Amino acid sequence: MGTHVIKMPDIGEGIAEVELSVWHVKVGDMVVEDQVLADVMTDKAMVDIPSPVHGKVIALGGQPGEVMAVGSVLISIEVEGAGNVKESAQPAAVVKEAPVAATKVETVVESKPVAAPAPKAAVCQGPMVAREADERPLASPAVRKHALDLGIQLRLVRGTGPAGRVLHEDLDAYLAQGQSNASAPVAAAYAQRTDEQQIPVIGMRRKIAQRMQDATQRAAHFSYVEEIDVTAVEELRAHLNEKHGATRGKLTLLPFLVRALVVALRDFPQINARYDDEAQVITRLGAVHVGIATQADIGLMVPVVRHAEARSLWDSAAEISRLATAARNGKASRDELSGSTITLTSLGALGGIVSTPVLNLPEVAIVGVNKIVERPMVIKGQIVIRKMMNLSSSFDHRVVDGMDAALFIQAIRGLLEQPATLFVE
Structure with a gap:
């Protein structure tokens, strides 16, 4: 040997x-x-x-x-x-x-697979756990939606991810218990807890922490929020999915947002840029490489849709889906996670009303998407129900002036509210 x-x-x-x-x-x-x-x-x-x-x-x-x-x-x-x-x-x-x-x-x-993985039941040590009623367990938006669809209270599920994050596998383990133990956590839910857990900040979490700290310390952040009527673009999206969804794939709102970024950036090249603050050089790029902030079990990742300016709606949709899957599975390559010129971040249905996204340095802009809600609006003196959505975006004030940022977001607003203009050259 x-x-x-x-x-x-x-x-x-x-x-x-x-x-x-x-x-x-x-x-x-x-x-x-x-x-x-x-x-x-x-x-x-x-x-x-x-x-x-x-x-x-x-x-x-x-x-x-x-x-x-x-x-x-x-x-x-x-x-x-x-x-x-x-x-x-x-x-x-x-x-x-x-x-x-x-x-x-x-x-x-x-x-990930290991040579001799322990059974899930052994790892979880029982998927039920008691939390305080107001304690919010860690979980990705996809896991929260899955739990909501299954009718599961996340505070009762033991998380096996980093810092006790609840994973999809934990939901499966919870369901596998059956109904026999369904009432077991009720009494324990009101019990006092004195346990503590120390989580080393390593790996992806350390990288995220370093990048977020670096971005907030080095860039002069400012945010701008605008309300957008997305009724028309949502109607267009539903029509295209009904007509072409079976053959070309379903469209989400993200490809429309990517297209709006591409078109709006033609008039605002100073926003599709990177700033090297050490060399004091701003590089404006013709290519639009859109970073798509993606939540994975190991943390936030930003895979990049390259040359978005040359992609159709379905091409963008397919690439966004491919990259998101690779990122969530931990299979995204180094090249797929670098080189973006502007970032798009969305929490989907959990997007809230307003957010203040942190720049993805050395980029100078990040566009944040909040959730779509139906609200009564006054149009031409009439009260009508419209689908409304906020864009909460952040910019580097060292490079982007406030007026330019506002005009840029207003341009995106105009494109989405009149979606035919997305495709008029």
Whole structure:
């Protein structure tokens, strides 16, 4: 038997170090070739590290949250044959073993296959949990909607994601319990709680925190909110879905918003830009690469619809769907998560009335979409019911003047309220 040492690979683009995000194996596990051993986080994306050999894990080279240099020892595997190092020459770092408990937590967080996954029931330790009546459990908008559709109270569901976030799998586990335990949490719901939980800020959460802090400290944020009547564009969307949905796919509002951005930016090139505040250079771009803020179980990600200016509604819709799926599954590549020139963020049905989105530096604008509501409006002296939606957008005041920002949003408003103008050249 020999030892095969796997070193932190060179991921490219001049990256000298990465953060070890999660182990998918532990000491003693048997692994096979191409099995994912760990995930590492670059400044933009999560990267899988597969095993090049079959064998038994004998040592781990780091712990989740540790920043490791390219070329440092990642993992040591016992293999048949000579291996690639002599036992006496094995680096000391390889014998360092990450705590098994931390490995288990990270495995649940990432929700990815491991060599010997524990059954869901064992991981959840029972999917029911008692929370205070006013305690808001962590969950993505998609999970909240799923729970609402199923008639499940999220405060009764134990979350197995980061910081106790409730995942789709937790809803499934809750339903699997059946009705026999349905009344069990009622008494416990009023019990005092003294438990505490410390969550290390590592991996994607650390990157999000760093980027948000950097954006708010470096950019001069200001926000502008405008109300838009989306009745006409929603009617157009329903018509197109009825006529072409079966053959071309269903359209959401997002492709229309992307199209409105593209058309409006023709008159406001200073908003489709990036600002290098260290070099004091503004770069205006002809290409419109729209970042679509996407909530995944591991945190907020921004996959990029490239060259939106050259895409049809259905082309944009298909690309948005593809990128969102890749991001939520943790499969989006580094290239798919970088290079945006302006960002679109939406919480869908949970979009609220007003928001103050944070810029995605080095961009100078982000357009936030709030929920659509039906309201009585006065049009030509008559009270009519219209579908109304707010756009809550933020800009970098170092680059974008307030008047330009307001005119830009007003241009988007005009395009959406008269949707035929989206396609008039």
